[in-house]
Amino acid sequence: AQSVTQLGSHVSVSEGALVLLRCNYSSSVPPYLFWYVQYPNQGLQLLLKYTTGATLVKGINGFEAEFKKSETSFHLTKPSAHMSDAAEYFCAVSDRQTGNQFYFGTGTSLTVIP
Amino acid sequence: KAGVTQTPRYLIKTRGQQVTLSCSPISGHRSVSWYQQTPGQGLQFLFEYFSETQRNKGNFPGRFSGRQFSNSRSEMNVSTLELGDSALYLCASQGQGGTEAFFGQGTRLTVV
Numbered sequence: 001a002q003s004v005t006q007l008g009s010h011v012s013v014s015e016g017a018l019v020l021l022r023c024n025y026s027s028s029v030p031p032y033l034f035w036y037v038q039y040p041n042q043g044l045q046l047l048l049k050y051t052t053g054a055t056l057v058k059g060i061n062g063f064e065a066e067f068k069k070s071e072t073s074f075h076l077t078k079p080s081a082h083m084s085d086a087a088e089y090f091c092a093v094s095d096r097q098t099g100n101q102f103y104f105g106t107g108t109s110l111t112v113i114p
Numbered sequence: 115k116a117g118v119t120q121t122p123r124y125l126i127k128t129r130g131q132q133v134t135l136s137c138s139p140i141s142g143h144r145s146v147s148w149y150q151q152t153p154g155q156g157l158q159f160l161f162e163y164f165s166e167t168q169r170n171k172g173n174f175p176g177r178f179s180g181r182q183f184s185n186s187r188s189e190m191n192v193s194t195l196e197l198g199d200s201a202l203y204l205c206a207s208q209g210q211g212g213t214e215a216f217f218g219q220g221t222r223l224t225v226v
Contacts, residue, residue, distance in 0.1 A: 032213050034214060041220075041222070042219055042220070043120075043204055043217035043219040043220050044206075046215075049214050051213050090157065094215075098170070100145055100164070100169060100208065101170050101172075102149075102157075106156045107156065
């Protein structure tokens with residue numbers, strides 16, 4: 001079975017500072033990789049995904065993530081945090097063969113300090 | 115293109131009752147999955163339906179069931195509600211050959 005580990009359940013950054021949210025996965029075969037964002041009392045919105053090809057992927061709202069197979073990691077970054085980035089972020093994986101069941105990390109709550 | 119629609123948004127039920135939640139996927143999507151989100155357990159997969167057939171099921175008791183209709187709309191049912199069933203229930207749809215899941219806004223179920 002797949003598993004996802006997000007290091008740091010709470011991350012605080014100053015407005016304008018670098019955002020770095022960590023995600024590691026456990027799988028014998030590299031899965032599909034995703035980052036989702038959730039605002040209070042809302043569903044999940046896809047930020048970006050990695051399926052194949054270029055290992056640095058760009059998403060919405062200035063976020064990007066890099067797939068590193070050797071480190072089994074898919075960390076999310078944004079060069080400059082905005083107040084509107086405050087939310088819960090989830091890393092997720094799905095199996096390349098079935099692709100219809102997602103395994104989520106426990107989430108990282110991002111606080112942006114003005 | 116309309117997104118995934120879940121109804122109702124909020125529900126309050128009493129222990130022992132049953133509840134039915136509804137999900138309309140994005141037009142053309144035939145795969146619908148359900149997830150339970152709680153502060154303690156996080157996001158957990160309940161089941162997935164494709165073309166009216168359950169393809170995959172998570173580790174939940176039989177009180178949790180679902181179905182999918184010919185128009186791909188899906189319902190999930192929870193019988194004999196327990197306090198621990200209080201959660202945000204999220205529905206997601208995927209297109210044919212698509213890799214990402216598109217989520218609805220969820221139904222917040224509170225069991226009292």
